[in-house]
Amino acid sequence: MVSGKGGTGKTTVAAALALALAREGRRTLLVEVEGRQGLAQLFGAEALPYEERKIAVAPGGGEVFALAIDAERALLDYLQMFYKLGSAGRALKKLGAIDFATTIAPGLRDVLLTGKACEAVRRKDKTGRFVYDHVIMDAPPTGRITRFLNVNDEVAGLARFGPIHNQAQAVMKVLKSPETAVHLVTLLEEMPVQETADGIAELREAGLPVGRVVVNMVRPHHLDEDTLRAAAGDHRAGVAQALSRAGLGGSRRGGLAERLVDPLVAQAAEHAGRVELERTQRAVLNGLDVPAYELPLLGTGMDLAGLYALAKDLRKQTVAE
Amino acid sequence: MSEGVDTVGLDTPPRLAVDRLLDDPETRIIVCCGSGGVGKTTTAAALGVRAAGRGRKAVVLTIDPARRLAQSMGIDSLDNTPRKVDSVGADGGELHAMMLDMKRTFDEIVEAHADGERAQAILANPFYQSLSAGFAGTQEYMAMEKLGQLRARDDWDLIIVDTPPSRSALDFLDAPKRLGSFLDGKFIRVLMAPAKVGGRAGMKFLNVGMSMMTGTLSKLMGASLLKDVQTFVAAMDTMFGGFRTRADATFRLLQAPGTAFLVVAAPEPDALREAAYFVERLAAESMPLAGLVLNRVHGSGADQLSAERALAAAENLEEGCIVDQESGKAGLRDAAAEAAGTSAETPETGSPTAARDTAEVDTYDEDGAHQADGTDTADDAITVDVITAGLLRLHAERMQVIARERRTRDRFTSLHPEVAVAEVAALPGDVHDLAGLRAIGERLAAGVPAGA
Ligand SMILES: Nc1ncnc2c1ncn2[C@@H]1O[C@H](COP(=O)(O)OP(=O)(O)OP(=O)(O)O)[C@@H](O)[C@H]1O
Numbered sequence: 081m082v083s084g085k086g087g088t089g090k091t092t093v094a095a096a097l098a099l100a101l102a103r104e105g106r107r108t109l110l111v112e113v114e115g116r117q118g119l120a121q122l123f124g125a126e127a128l129p130y131e132e133r134k135i136a137v138a139p140g141g142g143e144v145f146a147l148a149i150d151a152e153r154a155l156l157d158y159l160q161m162f163y164k165l166g167s168a169g170r171a172l173k174k175l176g177a178i179d180f181a182t183t184i185a186p187g188l189r190d191v192l193l194t195g196k197a198c199e200a201v202r203r204k205d206k207t208g209r210f211v212y213d214h215v216i217m218d219a220p221p222t223g224r225i226t227r228f229l230n231v232n233d234e235v236a237g238l239a240r241f242g243p244i245h246n247q248a249q250a251v252m253k254v255l256k257s258p259e260t261a262v263h264l265v266t267l268l269e270e271m272p273v274q275e276t277a278d279g280i281a282e283l284r285e286a287g288l289p290v291g292r293v294v295v296n297m298v299r300p301h302h303l304d305e306d307t308l309r310a311a312a313g314d315h316r317a318g319v320a321q322a323l324s325r326a327g328l329g330g331s332r333r334g335g336l337a338e339r340l341v342d343p344l345v346a347q348a349a350e351h352a353g354r355v356e357l358e359r360t361q362r363a364v365l366n367g368l369d370v371p372a373y374e375l376p377l378l379g380t381g382m383d384l385a386g387l388y389a390l391a392k393d394l395r396k397q398t399v400a401e
Numbered sequence: 402m403s404e405g406v407d408t409v410g411l412d413t414p415p416r417l418a419v420d421r422l423l424d425d426p427e428t429r430i431i432v433c434c435g436s437g438g439v440g441k442t443t444t445a446a447a448l449g450v451r452a453a454g455r456g457r458k459a460v461v462l463t464i465d466p467a468r469r470l471a472q473s474m475g476i477d478s479l480d481n482t483p484r485k486v487d488s489v490g491a492d493g494g495e496l497h498a499m500m501l502d503m504k505r506t507f508d509e510i511v512e513a514h515a516d517g518e519r520a521q522a523i524l525a526n527p528f529y530q531s532l533s534a535g536f537a538g539t540q541e542y543m544a545m546e547k548l549g550q551l552r553a554r555d556d557w558d559l560i561i562v563d564t565p566p567s568r569s570a571l572d573f574l575d576a577p578k579r580l581g582s583f584l585d586g587k588f589i590r591v592l593m594a595p596a597k598v599g600g601r602a603g604m605k606f607l608n609v610g611m612s613m614m615t616g617t618l619s620k621l622m623g624a625s626l627l628k629d630v631q632t633f634v635a636a637m638d639t640m641f642g643g644f645r646t647r648a649d650a651t652f653r654l655l656q657a658p659g660t661a662f663l664v665v666a667a668p669e670p671d672a673l674r675e676a677a678y679f680v681e682r683l684a685a686e687s688m689p690l691a692g693l694v695l696n697r698v699h700g701s702g703a704d705q706l707s708a709e710r711a712l713a714a715a716e717n718l719e720e721g722c723i724v725d726q727e728s729g730k731a732g733l734r735d736a737a738a739e740a741a742g743t744s745a746e747t748p749e750t751g752s753p754t755a756a757r758d759t760a761e762v763d764t765y766d767e768d769g770a771h772q773a774d775g776t777d778t779a780d781d782a783i784t785v786d787v788i789t790a791g792l793l794r795l796h797a798e799r800m801q802v803i804a805r806e807r808r809t810r811d812r813f814t815s816l817h818p819e820v821a822v823a824e825v826a827a828l829p830g831d832v833h834d835l836a837g838l839r840a841i842g843e844r845l846a847a848g849v850p851a852g853a
Pocket residue numbers: 084085086087088089090091092093118221296297298375376377378379381382390568671
């Protein structure tokens with residue numbers, strides 16, 4: 081399960097992880113639950129139907145499949161499975177009953193989504209081998225993840241018996257097992273880190289398995305702190321000379337090099353401030369006692385090549401442990 | 402283009418005149434929308450602070466503000482009513498702020514529209530509780546509801562509304578209607594009064610259909626839930642029309658001339674794509690758009706130095722260091738000699754290597770460092786070269802960010818050249834106090850990012 085604050089890179093990290101885990105001929109399934117077609121967009125594919133499709137081949141021959149789960153369709157599938165509804169199912173749909181059922185009981189919706197994912201986790205082929213080595217879900221954000229995964233309580237309260245109730249129970253068993261890990265993606269910024277801390281506490285309290293913190297979009301630091309201090313302090317004159325030596329104009333007062341010093345030092349100070357903030361946030365993350373992966377900020381924006389680069393990076397980190 | 406806009410030129414978008422918007426007594430409501438995390442709450446709060454400082458009696462309705470920001474405005478206690486924020490008003494202006502409590506707002510509607518016993522029954526209903534605590538769209542609906550309430554009180558001459566953190570700005574407009582039509586939906590009506598749906602002839606068929614469906618649903622969800630829903634629906638009977646009517650009334654309020662929408666976006670493709678959708682949607686709904694706030698834009702005080710030149714110069718300095726270190730003393734002496742250099746002026750446009758090769762370097766007037774002992778100066782020169790190379794790399798990175806952001810902005814501007822834009826520089830740290838909000842307010846009013 082890949083969760084995290086909105087916009088921190090859940091979809092990207094989930095996809096990179098699916099690629100990374102699809103090593104040496106393994107097969108992974110990437111699951112999307114929010115109906116946003118984020119995976120299709122990321123892989124530059126057509127909108128995903130409610131059907132498992134091969135979406136990428138990992139280096140070394142592994143395969144990544146993708147599935148966009150639609151709660152309404154999943155409910156109709158279940159109705160079909162348990163009640164052989166046939167045309168009555170369509171009638172229910174027409175009246176808005178399906179919409180109604182999936183919306184009034186958010187727990188029901190989540191049972192269907194997690195249920196479908198768990199079905200894929202447990203599915204075996206004819207030879208008794210698991211169809212997927214890993215199932216990775218681009219899960220709801222941190223604020224909703226515990227409730228989303230902890231459907232059991234929710235549903236047990238609302239639907240005290242029936243197939244949905246049993247289904248929820250079975251799903252919870254998988255979700256609470258060591259086979260599941262909830263990874264939380266964060267940036268080195270105050271709010272996402274705070275949300276990560278809150279999320280971990282909630283997950284732990286609910287007995288759900290916390291996996292890794294994935295620190296995403298980590299920026300390179302060109303200057304260490306001493307250097308920064310030196311630049312901002314008594315080296316201004318030297319910096320002007322160095323700029324000049326590097327061909328950037330005169331270092332005399334009013335010369336280009338001399339005029340560059342102030343803004344460059346100001347930028348460095350800003351950078352230092354950010355480095356300091358990041359250090360603070362890193363310390364908070366360290367205090368959470370959850371191992372972390374780290375992914376760099378791709379300066380040129382995200383594309384398929386970038387995604388594969390992140391996957392490679394993740395693979396190194398998952399292998400290293 | 403209406404008020405609050407200065408036209409600058411053809412290739413740059415018109416500039417959004419934020420102060421004119423805030424000062425105009427006709428402006429009664431400002432709505433800050435945009436996709437998740439772009440700075441809606443920050444912008445709303447900053448506008449409130451600035452408006453109060455310019456003599457308006459303003460109230461800002463925030464939604465899920467960051468903890469420290471809420472604390473700095475004294476609204477970290479959730480009591481769902483506006484509180485005066487100390488020491489921000491000037492010229493008779495005041496700022497009041499509140500944080501939306503969506504459940505409380507929902508409860509208040511129920512309490513206001515149902516008599517005691519019935520209200521209690523609704524509030525205790527498990528279905529109501531799940532609906533009011535986290536139903537998709539409830540937050541948007543309640544934000545609208547609260548806006549309507551604040552407007553009706555008429556205690557403020559300017560209401561600034563933040564919008565919920567949804568992935569799409571459009572949710573703010575769509576969700577209330579969705580909730581309204583859900584509460585008004587066919588299925589709910591069927592549950593309430595199956596007999597009314599068909600005529601006499603259809604009744605038997607429908608009743609059979611109904612019992613099959615309710616039967617299925619109760620098997621699925623458990624009979625108790627369905628019963629809860631039915632009780633809830635019965636209890637809310639008189640209020641359903643009310644929800645729709647209220648949502649419609651607030652919707653009309655948003656179309657009124659005193660309302661101004663500000664679309665907030667970060668200079669990133671996703672956020673600006675959302676902003677473009679939203680701009681189009683506002684036009685379709687005849688809702689008045691004041692402009693786009695492009696938040697967290699990067700600038701540079703050294704933007705005359707391109708990324709390419711900065712990188713080339715950095716490499717040049719770094720190469721110098723390696724050479725110096727490899728060639729030992731001789732290199733150090735070279736560096737020292739160079740640092741001491743001649744005083745010939747290097748041409749501003751000189752190529753990066755030219756200066757090194759010809760050692761045309763100024764001495765820095767107030768700096769006596771080059772006169773110190775040769776070896777020390779050489780070490781210093783290397784250190785300084787490393788530092789300077791770092792500064793240059795940092796700058797190159799900044800210039801690349803600026804170029805990328807500008808391209809992204811231009812794409813939006815070419816789609817919507819009529820939309821006025823205020824660019825707000827990215828502050829180095831988070832915005833979590835009144836000083837930070839004031840700084841954002843100043844940048845909003847200036848509309849162009851100051852060299853960072
Ligand atoms: N390491 C990275 N380097 C550069 N850009 C990145 C990186 N990770 C993610 N992004 C970009 O950040 C943006 C947000 O990423 P993504 O859509 O994966 O986040 P999300 O958490 O799934 O968002 P949402 O909450 O909207 O679902 C995207 O534009 C993505 O391309």
